[in-house]
Amino acid sequence: MDNNAPNHAPAENPASPPAIRARGVGVYRNGRWILKNVDWTVPSGSCVAVLGPNGSGKSTLTRVISGYMWPTDGELSVLGERFGSVNLHELRESLRLVQPTGLAEPDSEATAFEVALTGAFGTVGLYGQVTDAIRSEAERLLATVGLRSVFNTPYQNLSSGERIRCLIARAMIRKPRLLLLDEPTSGLDLLAREQVLATIQSLFQNGSERPTVVLITHHLEELPPAVSHVLVLDEGAVAAQGAPEDVLRSDLLSAVYRCPLQVVQSEGRYYSRVSPGAWDSLLAES
Numbered sequence: 568m569d570n571n572a573p574n575h576a577p578a579e580n581p582a583s584p585p586a587i588r589a590r591g592v593g594v595y596r597n598g599r600w601i602l603k604n605v606d607w608t609v610p611s612g613s614c615v616a617v618l619g620p621n622g623s624g625k626s627t628l629t630r631v632i633s634g635y636m637w638p639t640d641g642e643l644s645v646l647g648e649r650f651g652s653v654n655l656h657e658l659r660e661s662l663r664l665v666q667p668t669g670l671a672e673p674d675s676e677a678t679a680f681e682v683a684l685t686g687a688f689g690t691v692g693l694y695g696q697v698t699d700a701i702r703s704e705a706e707r708l709l710a711t712v713g714l715r716s717v718f719n720t721p722y723q724n725l726s727s728g729e730r731i732r733c734l735i736a737r738a739m740i741r742k743p744r745l746l747l748l749d750e751p752t753s754g755l756d757l758l759a760r761e762q763v764l765a766t767i768q769s770l771f772q773n774g775s776e777r778p779t780v781v782l783i784t785h786h787l788e789e790l791p792p793a794v795s796h797v798l799v800l801d802e803g804a805v806a807a808q809g810a811p812e813d814v815l816r817s818d819l820l821s822a823v824y825r826c827p828l829q830v831v832q833s834e835g836r837y838y839s840r841v842s843p844g845a846w847d848s849l850l851a852e853s
């Protein structure tokens with residue numbers, strides 16, 4: 568990796584502990600390190616992105632942060648609580664992980680509204696007592712993510728983009744302090760992708776109760792302008808981290824993605840353009 572790759576951790580605010588603080592975090596599985604020596608600090612209330620190609624360790628890092636995978640090495644604190652001395656069950660009450668296809672799929676016959684309501688109880692089905700306050704919060708959140716017109720549509724009939732926005736509304740109903748979005752735009756067409764990105768951006772424009780958001784993605788096109796810090800992973804290690812304008816550089820990302828590309832910036836968004844003639848080198852035998 569380029570020795571000039573930026574490695575700027577965001578400044579820590581002593582008044583509020585960082586949402587995530589990793590020091591030398593590593594994960595060893597099946598005879599190799601799938602995450603290596605990760606130092607990373609995420610300020611509370613920020614929107615950050617984890618970027619990297621397939622197999623670079625993004626999901627592993629997400630699993631570690633959400634307490635579903637235990638690090639082999641290093642120190643990790645999430646929401647001010649240090650792993651090893653915290654009750655993970657209690658910590659998970661304050662964080663939410665949203666994935667297009669998660670382990671716990673919603674009841675497909677439940678309506679979008681009912682799926683959003685289940686977020687209040689952290690269950691797949693709707694078993695708890697639904698109060699008026701929970702109902703009105705679910706309605707407000709579904710409207711915020713642009714799903715007012717499909718309130719009563721069964722989840723199974725929602726489009727892929729509508730489903731992920733419904734899951735974001737579901738995740739937000741308990742006002743999590745940390746929201747992990749693992750490739751929320753995976754498999755979406757352009758409009759659906761932009762609607763999800765607009766949803767994430769809107770979390771940062773509305774209200775003071777916004778959570779810290781960690782967005783995991785392969786593509787720099789999928790970073791909303793709210794992203795203030797980017798962690799780039801390559802083969803389980805930190806390739807670079809810092810402000811988007813410092814990290815989303817053509818040379819750095821060409822090296823990480825093993826593909827000559829040019830990064831174009833426009834109005835807070837970033838786009839990659841594969842360099843003309845790159846295909847010749849991509850098909851060259853090694």
Ligand SMILES: Nc1ncnc2c1ncn2[C@@H]1O[C@H](COP(=O)(O)OP(=O)(O)OP(=O)(O)O)[C@@H](O)[C@H]1O
Nearest residue numbers: 596597601619620621622623624625626627628785
């Ligand atoms: N439990 C595990 N045991 C062994 N190897 C694993 C385990 N989980 C992940 N890996 C390996 O670790 C590497 C990183 O995987 P991970 O899923 O974190 O990458 P990723 O960046 O999320 O990839 P993608 O973008 O394709 O989802 C891969 O080579 C994967 O095969």
